[in-house]
Amino acid sequence: MKFVVSSTELLKHLNAISKVISNKNTLPILDNFLFHISENKITITASDLETTLISSVVPERVEGEGYIAIPSKILTDTLKEFAEQPLTFQVDLEKCGIEILSETGKFSIVGQDGQDYPELPKLQESQLSIQVGHDVLLHGIEKTIYATADDELRPVMNGVFVEFSQNNVNFVATDAHKLVRYQRKDLTCDFDASFVLPKKPASLLKGILPKEEFDVTMKFDDYNAVFEMSDYYMVCRLVEGKYPPYNSVIPKNNPNLVTVDRLDFYNTLKRVSVFANQASNLVKLDIRKNEMIISAQDVDYAISGVERVACNNEGAEIEIGFKSTFLLEILNNLDASEIRLELCDPSRAGLILPSEDEFDHENILTLLMPMMVGV
Structure with missing residues (x-):
């Protein structure tokens, strides 16, 4: 079996799926790429059993067909060193030997029998399917993935919760300290369903979707999800378990509405947080009528920092503490020029959201649990 393919085109697809x-x-066979060579297409698969990503390359020439597993690291490391040129792969399917012929040299690799590669999981007949705009899926993942947890005891928190309804679709992530809900009202479906997308496949989609130009077909059942894109096909195992009722923890009718410039708040917070205790990262927000005093201190090292930033507070004065690393992360992932803090009291969660939604069809809400402020 023999095929000729562009070195840079092959490397581009291998880099995308190698993650x-x-x-x-x-x-051991999962340390390999599975190559399926057919008459007019090379289909390449990478998998860790939980997630499988498939791409395809159009070769310049093919002789024969079959399956061969090629070691991923040595193949990608080799291709990185080639300038753009056609490479000829000669494959001995019986001995699993691969020879790569370039314009000036020959390289030999030993692979494995492609028939030993694990099969793709199949969806149940009760699967559901929906067409999702690539930008909707991308934004849903981008806006929430940073808030997912790394909790072995509660694996359901380690992914993005995707919730479909007849009115909207919600993307939600939480680690029990912070929560993000990204809502799209321009995507609806005729059924109510949900699943938890693990962090790894979500990260893979985050890298692939910016190159996509068409809608993504999503199919899922109780155990697996399939994402069909123009150049890639991904199958992943879903996180099993019931996602916590996130709506019940979002406080309503908060009396303190504080509007502040996001970049001013973010930059001030970055400077002041340098002086926070490294163990707690506590920063205090002393919110008054027209200004917010941000302070931090580390008693052990006798250092402190305090700075004012202008704001508009439609409520009583309030002092509340937050973990600076979480607050900075939230501010960095909001795009609005102005944000609104909705607060009730120092012991209850605060909401951080854009002062005005940029588009009517999307809505983002973030929640952050406070920290106790010492007397």
């Missing part, structure tokens, strides 16, 4: 491959694979 699936784990450093701790339970099956």
